[in-house]
Amino acid sequence: MRVVIxxxxxxxxxxxxxxxxxxxxxxxxxCSRKGVEGCFVFDPDLHDWSILGEQDVxxxxxxxxxxxxxxxxxxxxxxxxxxxxxxxxxIGNPRIIHISALGAxxxxxxxxxxxxxxxxxxxxxxxxxxxxxxxxxxxxGTLLVKKFKWLVFMCKVLQNRPIMPQGFAETRVQxxxxxxxxxxxxxxxxxTSIPGGAIDVVGSTPFSFKELLMLASGxxxxxxxxxxxKLIEPVTRNFISVWFPELMNYDQFKLLFKDNVASTExxxxxxxxxxxxxxxxxxxEFQHLTLSDIL
Numbered sequence: 154m155r156v157v158i159x160x161x162x163x164x165x166x167x168x169x170x171x172x173x174x175x176x177x178x179x180x181x182x183x184c185s186r187k188g189v190e191g192c193f194v195f196d197p198d199l200h201d202w203s204i205l206g207e208q209d210v211x212x213x214x215x216x217x218x219x220x221x222x223x224x225x226x227x228x229x230x231x232x233x234x235x236x237x238x239x240x241x242x243x244i245g246n247p248r249i250i251h252i253s254a255l256g257a258x259x260x261x262x263x264x265x266x267x268x269x270x271x272x273x274x275x276x277x278x279x280x281x282x283x284x285x286x287x288x289x290x291x292x293x294g295t296l297l298v299k300k301f302k303w304l305v306f307m308c309k310v311l312q313n314r315p316i317m318p319q320g321f322a323e324t325r326v327q328x329x330x331x332x333x334x335x336x337x338x339x340x341x342x343x344x345t346s347i348p349g350g351a352i353d354v355v356g357s358t359p360f361s362f363k364e365l366l367m368l369a370s371g372x373x374x375x376x377x378x379x380x381x382x383k384l385i386e387p388v389t390r391n392f393i394s395v396w397f398p399e400l401m402n403y404d405q406f407k408l409l410f411k412d413n414v415a416s417t418e419x420x421x422x423x424x425x426x427x428x429x430x431x432x433x434x435x436x437x438e439f440q441h442l443t444l445s446d447i448l
Contacts, residue, residue: 156342157182157208157244159197159237160215162189164294165252165287165334169214172335173342182208197233202240208247210342213237216252218265218296219402230268234276248281248349250341255288255327255353255413263404263411273351280349283341287354288413289328291434298438300401301369304362305439308370315366316378318385320410322363327355327414328431333424340423347423353415356431362409368432369439382410 156173160166161183170183170191182205185192195205217229237249257269273284289297308315334354341347360368367375389406417428 154178154210154342155180155182155206155208156210156212157184157205157247158212158214159184159195159233160213160252161185161192162187163214163216164292165216165290165331166214167294168290168292168331169212169252169335169338172332172339176339176343182206197236197240202243205244207245209245210250211237211241211244211247212250212252212338212342214252216254216269219398219405226264226268230265231272231275234272238276238279246281248283248341248345249276249279250283250285250338251276253284253286253351255286255355255415256411257286263407265404265408277349277351282349283347284351285334285337285354286351286415287329287334288356288415289326290334291328291330291356291431291438293438300405301365302439303400304366305369308366308372308375313370313372313374314376314378316380318382318409319379320382322361322366322375322377322379324362324410325359325412325414326362326365327359328365328434329354329356330429330431330434333420333428336424337420352419352423354420355415355417355428357417357428358430358432359414365435368435371436371440 156179158166158170158181161170162185170181173179173181183192184195186196188194215229215233217224220226253273254266254269256266257273258266259270259274261267261270276282277284292298304315337354363375389401390403393401394403421427
């Protein structure tokens with residue numbers, strides 16, 4: 154089976170690539186715009202797609218959680234989908250597996266999820282397409298997990314009394330282990346009878362941010378100092394987003410107050426078994442957290 158992977162050098166793309174390498178009879182072409190070891194240098198916007206040759210499956214793992222001068226949400230989440238579809242015939246009209254995000258919605262008020270949703274909507278209007286929407290993927294290298302390390306470190310520094318905006322502690326998320334996401338991708342690659350469509354990819358258990366902080370910090374209790382959201386919001390929008398965007402931008406701030414949970418029914422139907430629990434990841438990953446881990 155011939156599989157090309159766009160965005161193969163990212164945290165999720167690397168994990169999926171490694172999982173597919175473990176399968177027999179796989180001819181992988183992992184692609185990255187950068188000269189990353191083990192990846193074919195390929196820029197979807199600049200290079201002729203015919204150099205990729207005939208492919209059975211295309212997996213798109215490209216995505217960003219914050220914008221930069223080089224990449225914005227529309228370019229990566231929507232325009233890239235248009236480019237993939239426009240060049241699909243050049244590489245043999247492969248099935249497309251697209252890694253999106255849980256909560257993606259073309260009408261969302263947050264640009265990250267809105268552009269993800271617009272890309273999903275366009276892709277799903279074409280045949281043989283699969284949109285996988287994972288919640289937080291439990292990988293050390295993802296930006297979301299790195300940001301969570303800041304929160305855990307703050308808990309330790311402030312002796313179990315972290316400062317946070319009111320309402321944040323109750324927000325619920327449903328992290329998923331990469332093994333479940335990888336197995337789902339493997340099964341869709343190998344089984345052509347699986348119908349196309351959107352699939353929410355979540356772990357077995359939803360957690361509030363407070364519960365996750367307790368798991369990650371090893372604390373049985375947490376005593377957050379909650380500040381009114383109406384005081385924190387303008388500071389985030391007008392100061393932190395402007396001067397320290399790598400720490401937090403305004404859209405990321407708004408995401409902190411939106412639940413990100415879903416049913417496991419769809420993904421478990423395809424996997425044929427229950428999705429896994431993620432508690433061990435949070436306790437192990439953050440067990441010996443130091444300042445150097447978050448810098």
